[in-house]
Amino acid sequence: MPQTVTAWFELTADQRSLVGPLREFLKAEVAPGAVQRDETGEFPASIVQELGAMGVFGLQVPEELGGAGLDTATSALVIEEIAAVDGSLALTVASHNSLCVGHLLVAADAAQRREWLPPLATAERLGAWALTEPGAGSDAAALATKATRTSEGYAITGSKQFITQGTVGGVYVVMARTAEAAPGAARSDGISAFVLPGETPGLMRGKPEKKLGLRSSDTTPLVFDGVRVGGGALLGREGAAFADVARVLSGGRIGIGAMGIGLGRAALEKAGRYALERRQFGQALAKHQAVAFKLAEMATELEAARLLVMKAAALRDAGRDHTLAAAMAKLKGSVAGVNACDAAIQVLGGYGYLRDYEVERYWRDARLTRIGEGTDEIQHLIIAREYLRQLE
Ligand SMILES: Cc1cc2nc3c(=O)[nH]c(=O)nc-3n(C[C@H](O)[C@H](O)[C@H](O)COP(=O)(O)OP(=O)(O)OC[C@H]3O[C@@H](n4cnc5c(N)ncnc54)[C@H](O)[C@@H]3O)c2cc1C
Known part of the structure; x- marks a missing residue:
C-alpha cells in the first residue's frame, strides 16, 4: 500500500x-x-x-x-x-x-x-471520552452535566451525545460542571473531568446511532443518573479541566487529520488504478487530461495535508504550542480527504456510485472528519484567532 x-x-x-x-x-x-x-x-x-x-x-x-x-x-x-x-x-x-x-x-x-x-x-478496556451534550456541541463550555460533591466524592447527573465507544467502553472520561463560572471568568471555568469504569451504577447507554458512515464505530448517547464516584475519580484540578480538554482536542485533531488523509489516500489509489484500466474514447481515462489533473490535485492536497499533520505532531512532541498547527492539520486533512473521496467517485463515474467499488464508503466515512473534534468552522475560528494573536 x-x-x-x-x-x-x-x-x-x-x-x-x-x-x-x-x-x-x-x-x-x-x-x-x-x-x-x-x-x-x-x-x-x-x-x-x-x-x-x-x-x-x-x-x-x-x-x-x-x-x-x-x-x-x-x-x-x-x-x-x-x-x-x-x-x-x-x-x-x-x-x-x-x-x-x-x-x-x-x-x-x-x-x-x-x-x-x-x-x-492493551484494549482490555476501551476508552470513551464524553464532552458533547445535546445542548453543547461546538460550544462545549455550555455543557450542563453537573457533578455535585458527596461525602465520598461526587454525584454526576446529565446527558452526553455522540459518544464514541459509548456502548463498548470500559473506561469513561466525563466532563461535568462542579461550579458555575466565577463572575468575570471564562464560561469554561468550573468544568471538571472524571474517570470512571463502565460498570459504574447509574451510567446508562442509549441506543447506538444509525450513521451516514463509520457504521462499525460505536456512537451512543449516555445518561448519568446520579452516578457516584470517589474523590479519586477527579482528573486534574477541580473546575479547571477545560485547559486539559483543549490540549486533548489539539492532539485528537492531529489524529482526525491523519484519518481524513488515510481515507483520501485509499480513494486516490482506487481512482488511479481505475483510470489506468478503464478506457473511454479509445484510451485509458488517465490519458484524458481532465481525469489526470483530478488525480494530480488529490495527490498534492493529500501530501500537503500530511505535511501539516507531521508539523503539528512534531510541535506537540517537542512540547511546543501546537493549537494553530493542529487546527490547520485537522482542517486540511479532513477537507483534502473528503475532496479526494468525492473526486474518486467522479473518476469512477457510475461505478463510483455503487457500493461494490468502495469509494462511496470512503466518502461517507471521511465526511465525519469535517465534523468531529471541532467542525471546519470551529477550526477556521481557532486558526483566525491564533493567527491574529500573533499580529497583536
Ligand atoms: C460520529 C461522531 C462521533 C463523535 N464522537 C464524539 C466523542 O467521542 N466524544 C464527544 O464528546 N463528542 C463526539 N462527537 C461530537 C462532535 O464533536 C460534535 O458533533 C461536533 O463538535 C459538532 O457539534 P454539534 O454536532 O452539536 O454541532 P453544532 O455545534 O450544533 O454546529 C452545527 C453547525 O453550526 C456551526 N457552528 C456552530 N457554532 C459556530 C460558530 N461560532 N461559528 C460558525 N459556525 C458555527 C458548526 O460548524 C456546524 O456546521 C461525535 C460526533 C459524531 C458525529
Whole structure:
C-alpha cells in the first residue's frame, strides 16, 4: 500500500517495526470484512483485541505502563494506515488513544495512570471520552452535566451525545460542571473531568446511532443518573479541566487529520488504478487530461495535508504550542480527504456510485472528519484567532 507520494521523512526503526506488521495485519484481517461491517454495523471486537496485542491501543502510553511509548507523529501514521483500510476502525483507534487515553496522559496523577492506563493500552478496556451534550456541541463550555460533591466524592447527573465507544467502553472520561463560572471568568471555568469504569451504577447507554458512515464505530448517547464516584475519580484540578480538554482536542485533531488523509489516500489509489484500466474514447481515462489533473490535485492536497499533520505532531512532541498547527492539520486533512473521496467517485463515474467499488464508503466515512473534534468552522475560528494573536 504506497503512500500518496514518496514520504519526505524516513520511518525510524521503531516506526517500521510497528507500521510493517500493521499493514500486513490490515490487509489480511481487516480489509476483507470492512465492506460487510459497513453493511451490518458490527463492532469488530476480535480485531480490536488483536490490535490491542500489537500496541495499537496504547500508542503513546509509556512502555512501563504496558503501552507502545510512541510519539504523536508515529501515532498519526498508524491512524492513517488504518483509515486507508477501514475508517470505522480508525475512529475507534483514534478516539480511544487521543481522547480517553490522551486525557489521562495529560491530566492523571501517578496513581490514576497506574490504575487506568495498563488495561486501556492493551484494549482490555476501551476508552470513551464524553464532552458533547445535546445542548453543547461546538460550544462545549455550555455543557450542563453537573457533578455535585458527596461525602465520598461526587454525584454526576446529565446527558452526553455522540459518544464514541459509548456502548463498548470500559473506561469513561466525563466532563461535568462542579461550579458555575466565577463572575468575570471564562464560561469554561468550573468544568471538571472524571474517570470512571463502565460498570459504574447509574451510567446508562442509549441506543447506538444509525450513521451516514463509520457504521462499525460505536456512537451512543449516555445518561448519568446520579452516578457516584470517589474523590479519586477527579482528573486534574477541580473546575479547571477545560485547559486539559483543549490540549486533548489539539492532539485528537492531529489524529482526525491523519484519518481524513488515510481515507483520501485509499480513494486516490482506487481512482488511479481505475483510470489506468478503464478506457473511454479509445484510451485509458488517465490519458484524458481532465481525469489526470483530478488525480494530480488529490495527490498534492493529500501530501500537503500530511505535511501539516507531521508539523503539528512534531510541535506537540517537542512540547511546543501546537493549537494553530493542529487546527490547520485537522482542517486540511479532513477537507483534502473528503475532496479526494468525492473526486474518486467522479473518476469512477457510475461505478463510483455503487457500493461494490468502495469509494462511496470512503466518502461517507471521511465526511465525519469535517465534523468531529471541532467542525471546519470551529477550526477556521481557532486558526483566525491564533493567527491574529500573533499580529497583536
Ligand atoms: C460520529 C461522531 C462521533 C463523535 N464522537 C464524539 C466523542 O467521542 N466524544 C464527544 O464528546 N463528542 C463526539 N462527537 C461530537 C462532535 O464533536 C460534535 O458533533 C461536533 O463538535 C459538532 O457539534 P454539534 O454536532 O452539536 O454541532 P453544532 O455545534 O450544533 O454546529 C452545527 C453547525 O453550526 C456551526 N457552528 C456552530 N457554532 C459556530 C460558530 N461560532 N461559528 C460558525 N459556525 C458555527 C458548526 O460548524 C456546524 O456546521 C461525535 C460526533 C459524531 C458525529
